[in-house]
Amino acid sequence: MSLPISAQQIEDAHKRIAPFIHRTPVLTSKSINQIVGCEVLFKCENFQKIGAFKARGGLNAILSLPEETRKKGVVTHSSGNHAQAVAMAAQTCKIPAYIVMPSTAPEVKKKAVAGYGAQITFCEPTQQAREENASRIQAETGATFISPYNDYRVIEGQATSAKELLEDHADLDAILTPVGGGGLLAGTALSANYFSENTVVYAGEPANADDAYRSLKAGEIVKMPQPKSIADGLLTGIGDKNWGIIHPLVKDIYTVTEEEIVEAMRLVWERMKIVIEPSGAVPVAALIKNKGLFAHKKVGVILSGGNVDLGKLPF
Amino acid sequence: MSLPISAQQIEDAHKRIAPFIHRTPVLTSKSINQIVGCEVLFKCENFQKIGAFKARGGLNAILSLPEETRKKGVVTHSSGNHAQAVAMAAQTCKIPAYIVMPSTAPEVKKKAVAGYGAQITFCEPTQQAREENASRIQAETGATFISPYNDYRVIEGQATSAKELLEDHADLDAILTPVGGGGLLAGTALSANYFSENTVVYAGEPANADDAYRSLKAGEIVKMPQPKSIADGLLTGIGDKNWGIIHPLVKDIYTVTEEEIVEAMRLVWERMKIVIEPSGAVPVAALIKNKGLFAHKKVGVILSGGNVDLGKLPF
Numbered sequence: 001m002s003l004p005i006s007a008q009q010i011e012d013a014h015k016r017i018a019p020f021i022h023r024t025p026v027l028t029s030k031s032i033n034q035i036v037g038c039e040v041l042f043k044c045e046n047f048q049k050i051g052a053f054k055a056r057g058g059l060n061a062i063l064s065l066p067e068e069t070r071k072k073g074v075v076t077h078s079s080g081n082h083a084q085a086v087a088m089a090a091q092t093c094k095i096p097a098y099i100v101m102p103s104t105a106p107e108v109k110k111k112a113v114a115g116y117g118a119q120i121t122f123c124e125p126t127q128q129a130r131e132e133n134a135s136r137i138q139a140e141t142g143a144t145f146i147s148p149y150n151d152y153r154v155i156e157g158q159a160t161s162a163k164e165l166l167e168d169h170a171d172l173d174a175i176l177t178p179v180g181g182g183g184l185l186a187g188t189a190l191s192a193n194y195f196s197e198n199t200v201v202y203a204g205e206p207a208n209a210d211d212a213y214r215s216l217k218a219g220e221i222v223k224m225p226q227p228k229s230i231a232d233g234l235l236t237g238i239g240d241k242n243w244g245i246i247h248p249l250v251k252d253i254y255t256v257t258e259e260e261i262v263e264a265m266r267l268v269w270e271r272m273k274i275v276i277e278p279s280g281a282v283p284v285a286a287l288i289k290n291k292g293l294f295a296h297k298k299v300g301v302i303l304s305g306g307n308v309d310l311g312k313l314p315f
Numbered sequence: 316m317s318l319p320i321s322a323q324q325i326e327d328a329h330k331r332i333a334p335f336i337h338r339t340p341v342l343t344s345k346s347i348n349q350i351v352g353c354e355v356l357f358k359c360e361n362f363q364k365i366g367a368f369k370a371r372g373g374l375n376a377i378l379s380l381p382e383e384t385r386k387k388g389v390v391t392h393s394s395g396n397h398a399q400a401v402a403m404a405a406q407t408c409k410i411p412a413y414i415v416m417p418s419t420a421p422e423v424k425k426k427a428v429a430g431y432g433a434q435i436t437f438c439e440p441t442q443q444a445r446e447e448n449a450s451r452i453q454a455e456t457g458a459t460f461i462s463p464y465n466d467y468r469v470i471e472g473q474a475t476s477a478k479e480l481l482e483d484h485a486d487l488d489a490i491l492t493p494v495g496g497g498g499l500l501a502g503t504a505l506s507a508n509y510f511s512e513n514t515v516v517y518a519g520e521p522a523n524a525d526d527a528y529r530s531l532k533a534g535e536i537v538k539m540p541q542p543k544s545i546a547d548g549l550l551t552g553i554g555d556k557n558w559g560i561i562h563p564l565v566k567d568i569y570t571v572t573e574e575e576i577v578e579a580m581r582l583v584w585e586r587m588k589i590v591i592e593p594s595g596a597v598p599v600a601a602l603i604k605n606k607g608l609f610a611h612k613k614v615g616v617i618l619s620g621g622n623v624d625l626g627k628l629p630f
Contacts, residue, residue: 046588108585266625270423273361273621275588306588310581310630
């Protein structure tokens with residue numbers, strides 16, 4: 001099988017970003033293990049810089065740019081975590097960051113992006129408005145567009161989370177991630193493929209935003225206009241670069257309801273005493289819903305982030 | 316100075332309970348360090364068994380009982396965390412646990428106590444009602460009363476948290492804990508005294524339940540009938556055994572308002588992505604309020620627990 005990213009490229013990305021990211025801890029919970037009937041290793045990207053795995057991809061993309069290009073700055077659009085990642089990475093590299101955010105993004109994410117010194121442009125919460133604004137800024141400033149997910153440098157960066165998890169726990173039977181644009185899922189699938197051949201990769205997806213699930217069933221990308229889910233990090237459609245990796249490497253995608261997402265989120269908060277965002281709870285919900293398939297196995301779950309608006313909790 | 320608990324007794328307690336507790340992690344947060352202007356080491360007892368440090372004292376008290384006494388069971392009264400600790404320790408030792416809980420205790424704590432197989436008696440939320448019910452059960456069953464705090468075996472157990480913190484970070488200038496009944500504060504003061512002579516111990520206390528603060532200023536125990544605070548773990552009056560340790564060893568107690576407690580709790584949830592209960596936020600609030608006193612120092616903070624009712628958050 002020909003893949004667009006090599007093991008060496010993931011290893012290089014990891015070396016490139018390692019000085020600027022946290023090697024996040026892997027936590028376990030006896031009571032959650034009892035509930036799901038398998039041994040779960042939670043890779044805590046909620047403890048990552050900016051509170052989400054996206055710090056990895058953003059940093060790798062920006063650090064990979066040639067010096068001359070980089071100094072003109074970077075531009076992106078994101079509902080939040082990728083925005084923070086790009087803003088943080090740009091601040092680290094002392095270059096300008098132009099961020100297009102939907103006006104509906106959680107308050108805590110808007111504040112955090114501003115805190116990294118980025119210039120924010122608010123827009124309507126549609127894919128089209130986001131892309132148009134980003135293109136305009138790109139034309140005006142000469143800044144490089146950093147895709148939230150549909151970019152091989154971003155995928156390489158996201159792949160480093162599963163790489164670390166597999167270094168810490170080599171014998172995982174499976175890894176579950178959430179899927180939105182597909183960067184984390186594609187990266188995870190690559191790392192499992194290269195670094196742990198017996199580890200099978202699955203994803204959880206909100207039933208209300210299930211374009212990746214439908215795509216996998218159809219064998220081609222299925223688009224879905226304006227999905228709505230509490231998992232606000234998973235509303236973007238799957239990118240074609242990600243699809244080219246997910247399609248051959250990911251075993252299955254499980255959909256979960258909004259109620260199942262909130263219940264899984266609550267379970268993790270209550271039992272593990274850690275804050276995860278709804279998007280991060282999606283693979284947990286998928287595992288609970290399909291626990292029969294994973295009985296007695298060793299399962300990694302990537303808790304993708306912990307950026308929630310505490311003033312607007314679903315409990 | 317003559318103290319009722321020796322260094323050896325704390326070391327013995329630690330060996331006794333070590334197989335049954337977690338050695339909890341010590342976390343740091345760059346952004347909180349920036350806010351308070353010092354280096355803060357957070358000892359995460361919210362990740363302890365039962366979600367709070369009280370697992371330590373409960374286990375040590377029960378494991379210290381002679382076999383014949385122990386098998387008749389144990390009884391206690393508690394608004395929640397000590398109840399869970401005794402229930403869990405009793406389950407570990409396969410003996411009955413009789414728990415008196417105020418009817419106002421958070422739902423999540425009631426459920427957890429029941430989950431450990433304890434027999435629960437609900438009562439009015441007053442010290443008197445709690446003590447009367449516990450005495451009656453003690454007389455009826457022959458069970459041993461395990462005080463939530465006013466017990467040297469409990470204090471020894473609570474002392475092991477600061478002991479671990481000081482083993483991991485030998486050069487702390489100060490440690491802050493919350494204070495309610497005084498078990499954690501007394502234990503922490505003993506461990507600092509024996510294991511790190513340059514570490515000064517302070518406490519934070521809700522202004523709405525400031526009997527320990529008033530006692531320290533008066534030089535004798537001041538009682539306070541029915542205090543009310545969101546920090547529901549800190550409503551009990553300071554015990555005389557604890558007072559005998561706190562009075563000579565604790566440098567100062569800082570009071571904080573309800574708003575300051577909620578703000579500190581929110582800060583820790585947002586920046587560190589961990590769940591702490593209001594009582595655990597009290598020393599954080601005390602540190603923020605008095606940050607000038609700790610500038611550039613290395614300060615340990617014991618995050619005492621993480622058992623919150625997610626359906627009743629103050630955000």
